[in-house]
Amino acid sequence: MNVVSGIQDIEILCATQSLHQTKIFLDKTLPSIVGIKSIAPAIASNVYKFETDWTPFANEA
Amino acid sequence: MKLDQTDKKIIQLLGADARMSNNQMAKVIGVTEGTVRNRIQKLIENKIIKISVINNINRMENPSVAFVGLDVETRSKDSVAKALSKMKEVRFVSTLIGRHDLMVFILAEDVTKLSKVLYEDISSLPGVRFSESSIGLKYYKYDYRWARILD
Numbered sequence: 001m002n003v004v005s006g007i008q009d010i011e012i013l014c015a016t017q018s019l020h021q022t023k024i025f026l027d028k029t030l031p032s033i034v035g036i037k038s039i040a041p042a043i044a045s046n047v048y049k050f051e052t053d054w055t056p057f058a059n060e061a
Numbered sequence: 062m063k064l065d066q067t068d069k070k071i072i073q074l075l076g077a078d079a080r081m082s083n084n085q086m087a088k089v090i091g092v093t094e095g096t097v098r099n100r101i102q103k104l105i106e107n108k109i110i111k112i113s114v115i116n117n118i119n120r121m122e123n124p125s126v127a128f129v130g131l132d133v134e135t136r137s138k139d140s141v142a143k144a145l146s147k148m149k150e151v152r153f154v155s156t157l158i159g160r161h162d163l164m165v166f167i168l169a170e171d172v173t174k175l176s177k178v179l180y181e182d183i184s185s186l187p188g189v190r191f192s193e194s195s196i197g198l199k200y201y202k203y204d205y206r207w208a209r210i211l212d
Contacts, residue, residue: 001202004128006195011128013153013166015207042130042159047209049146049154054116054168056200 008040062107067092071100072110076206079112108210115205118168125175126168126197129183130161137188138162144186150178161193 001012016022026041064072070090074081083097090097104110118124133141138156145154145165153166165183169175179194 001200002126002128002197003199003201004195004197006128007193008195011195011197040160042157042161042164044155044164045158046142046156047154047211048142048156049151050209050211051152052115052205052208053113054118054152055203055205056118 062103062109064109067096068100068104068109071097072104075101075110075112111208111210118200121170123171124168125170125172126166126200127175127179128195128197129165129167129179130157130193131163131165131183131189132191133162134188134190135162141186141188145183148178148182150174 001010003009004011014022014025016025022043026039030036030039067090071086074086074089083094083101087094087097101110105112118126131141142154142156142163145151145163150167150169151165152168153164155164156162157164167175167178169178175196179192183189183192
């Protein structure tokens with residue numbers, strides 16, 4: 001989860017175990033957070049590359 | 062592959078410390094070292110887990126992260142995604158159902174390098190029509206324990 005500059009304020013990459021969980025996250029969990037004005041969701045349909053060998057460490061994030 | 066509680070516990074322990082020995086895990090879970098060894102082997106063979114080194118992004122002097130939505134010609138979607146996947150600085154590529162055709166995460170050593178990737182390398186790919194970038198300013202959470210394991 002990152003604060004970004006651009007057309008959005010925050011970018012989130014989330015993984016859920018089912019479409020139902022995605023629906024709950026988008027329809028209930030996110031809108032319940034105070035301050036969220038709008039969301040622009042998109043679903044990854046086919047992942048070509050996913051490298052996670054460089055990350056911010058938790059205590060420095 | 063269906064995971065049982067032993068598999069899930071092994072994944073949990075390795076997720077916290079991938080250098081934990083099989084013997085240590087066996088004691089925690091209450092199984093033999095051989096069971097742990099065999100389970101790990103099967104988890105890796107079935108691409109349920111992958112064991113690798115995680116680098117601290119702060120090792121770079123001025124790391125720059127960009128989240129890029131790309132609009133591409135429909136017939137070029139696959140070729141653009143494959144070309145993007147070959148770029149070293151591109152860490153994530155996916156087709157999207159939503160606001161763009163492709164989503165790309167870029168990690169560059171600095172802003173100059175990021176600019177080159179965005180405005181020279183990606184923009185020059187045949188089929189790319191439009192890009193919309195967001196630049197990462199502050200990281201709040203980065204859980205690297207879940208990823209799509211690819212060949």
